[in-house]
Amino acid sequence: MPTTDSKQAACPPRRARFTRGLKLGLPIFLGYVPVGAAFGVVAREVGFTPFQAIVCSATALAGAGQLIALQLIGAGASVAAVIVTTAVVNLRYVLFGAAMSPHVSRVRLPGQAFLAFTLTDETFAVNIDDHRRSLADGYSMAGVGTIAWTGWVLGTAIGAVAAGFIGDPTRFGVQFAMPAMFTALLVAQAEDRRHVITACVAAVLAVAFMLTLPDPWYLIAAPMLAATAATVVTR
Numbered sequence: 314m315p316t317t318d319s320k321q322a323a324c325p326p327r328r329a330r331f332t333r334g335l336k337l338g339l340p341i342f343l344g345y346v347p348v349g350a351a352f353g354v355v356a357r358e359v360g361f362t363p364f365q366a367i368v369c370s371a372t373a374l375a376g377a378g379q380l381i382a383l384q385l386i387g388a389g390a391s392v393a394a395v396i397v398t399t400a401v402v403n404l405r406y407v408l409f410g411a412a413m414s415p416h417v418s419r420v421r422l423p424g425q426a427f428l429a430f431t432l433t434d435e436t437f438a439v440n441i442d443d444h445r446r447s448l449a450d451g452y453s454m455a456g457v458g459t460i461a462w463t464g465w466v467l468g469t470a471i472g473a474v475a476a477g478f479i480g481d482p483t484r485f486g487v488q489f490a491m492p493a494m495f496t497a498l499l500v501a502q503a504e505d506r507r508h509v510i511t512a513c514v515a516a517v518l519a520v521a522f523m524l525t526l527p528d529p530w531y532l533i534a535a536p537m538l539a540a541t542a543a544t545v546v547t548r
Contacts, residue, residue: 327452334456337443340497341435341457342464345376349468350479352379356469357476359387370469374433374462378402404533409437416444420451431458438502507547515539 325333349370356366373379378399385395409432417425428451436457443449443457472479503509515536522531 330450330452331456331459334453334458335460336456337439337453338436338457338460341433341439341461344435345461345464346468346471347485348376349465349470350472350475351468352376352383353469353472353474354476354479354481355380355383355387355472357473359383361473363470363473363476366473367466367470371462371466374431374465375399375403375406376433376465401530401533405434405536406432409434412441413437416440416449417451417454424451424455428454428458431455431462433461436461442501507543511539511543514542 352370353363353366356369357363361369369379381402382395382399385398390398410429413428413432417428420428436454439457440449440454443453499512503512515538518539519531519535522535525531526534
């Protein structure tokens with residue numbers, strides 16, 4: 314488990330900090346379960362066994378990348394195409410990792426590896442916000458990552474095992490779980506007018522690029538361009 318330096322000796326016990334992280338990550342858990350279930354159902358539809366679907370989620374924890382990979386597999390894409398596309402989709406984690414690196418410099422290497430493995434859009438947003446409040450540490454971040462991973466794997470298991478009974482998961486509106494979660498995270502992260510304007514610009518660019526750029530490039534180009542412009546303008 315991640316540890317911090319001796320200066321935090323006066324902090325609450327490790328177990329209490331880890332438990333606090335679990336509580337912070339509970340909304341992520343609630344959002345990941347239905348989306349993970351949808352992934353499990355789709356995985357079965359393209360030929361995965363329940364075990365394969367669960368192992369995929371347990372070792373990857375990349376919701377958008379996994380779902381796009383399933384779409385490509387179902388369409389008969391080559392292995393190379395699947396690998397390249399999912400790699401592009403997950404390039405944003407490089408930026409997330411760079412932003413998180415100053416906050417985990419005192420965490421031991423095994424702890425850093427675990428935090429990197431559980432780094433997602435949602436865990437990044439929760440942990441960065443917690444750092445802004447000067448409350449986060451290695452153990453609380455590990456708690457957030459643990460409950461996020463649990464929700465995703467549990468959801469996948471439910472969907473994969475019950476695929477024959479669930480049928481089409483979209484009839485339950487599960488496709489809205491991820492957008493709703495991202496919206497909630499955006500509201501929590503938008504601290505001033507600059508953040509709101511940047512988010513709006515990114516949304517407009519995403520819609521515009523969707524008409525000209527292939528999937529998933531427009532999803533990557535829009536936020537990067539909006540964030541770069543905001544950085545340059547407000548410097």
